[in-house]
Amino acid sequence: EPEVTQTPSHQVTQMGQEVILRCVPISNHLYFYWYRQILGQKVEFLVSFYNNEISEKSEIFDDQFSVERPDGSNFTLKIRSTKLEDSAMYFCASSEWTGELFFGEGSRLTVL
Amino acid sequence: AQTVTQSQPEMSVQEAETVTLSCTYDTSESNYYLFWYKQPPSRQMILVIRQEAYKQQNATENRFSVNFQKAAKSFSLKISDSQLGDTAMYFCAFIGAGGTSYGKLTFGQGTILTVHP
Structure with a gap:
């Protein structure tokens, strides 16, 4: 069964460093998303992406965040300068x- | 803005028994979808069941069924014949169907369900 795959499963970084999280969506899907879950809290919408552009983003998704679909298969989330409060599970x-x-x-x- | 509320932080049930998880929501939209997602300790969120708001019939999926009360804005999940593998965090989620939601699911806080042998 097709599935969405993400790498890395766990990343540890120093505050201020850039992080790129990678995703391979299901191949025939057209819409892509990132969600975030801070430990012990609810899952929160970050951004949706369609037709190579952002469709909608939440207030969490500020200038430190960006998304890209660089090669037609990967979908990445970049955090330019990480903060302590960015610690979370990213889906x-x-x-x-x-x-x-x-x-x-x-x-x-x-x-x- | 939509809100989804799960008032039960934790629930437990004995294996083979039935348990109901509660969810209420608030929206001004007339057409929407509701979902229950399961998040086991392995972390991946798995769709359990989906309900279209325009359908009056409650959705069922094997041992899982919902009680959808549109007027009351209530969407509870019933798990029959509970199994140990049902142990997980369960999230209720809402999405509008107005064509502008762009996959923006609104999640509840989650209910941790533990099935005891």
């Missing part, structure tokens, strides 16, 4: 339409 998701999302296993980011 990538994809969908054929904007309803049923398929999630990856998540990338845990720890900022020290």
Whole structure:
């Protein structure tokens, strides 16, 4: 069964460093998303991406964040200068339409 | 803005018994979708069941069924014949179907379900 894959599963970084989280969505899906879950809190929407541009973003998704689909298969989330509060589980998701999302296993980011 | 509320932080059930997880939501949209996602300790979020708001019939998926009360804005999940593998965090989620939601799911806080042998 097709699935969304994410790398790395866990990344530890120093505050101020750049981080890139990678995702390979399901191949025939057209919509891509990033969600975030701070430990013990609810899952929060960050950004949606369609037709090579951002469709919608939340207030969390500030200038420190960017997304890219560099090669037609990968979908990346970049955090330019990480802060302690960026520590969270980051989930990538994809969908054929904007309803049923398929999630990856998540990338845990720890900022020290 | 939509809100989704799960008022039960934790629930437990004996294997083979039935458990119901509660979810309420608030929206001004007339058409939308509701979901229950399961997040086991392995972390991946798995879709359990989906309900379209325009459908009056409650969705069922094997041992999982929902009680969708549109007027009350309630969407509970019933798990019958609970199994140890059902142990997980369960999230209720909402998405508008107005064509502008762009996959922006609104999640509840989650309910940790533990199934005891």
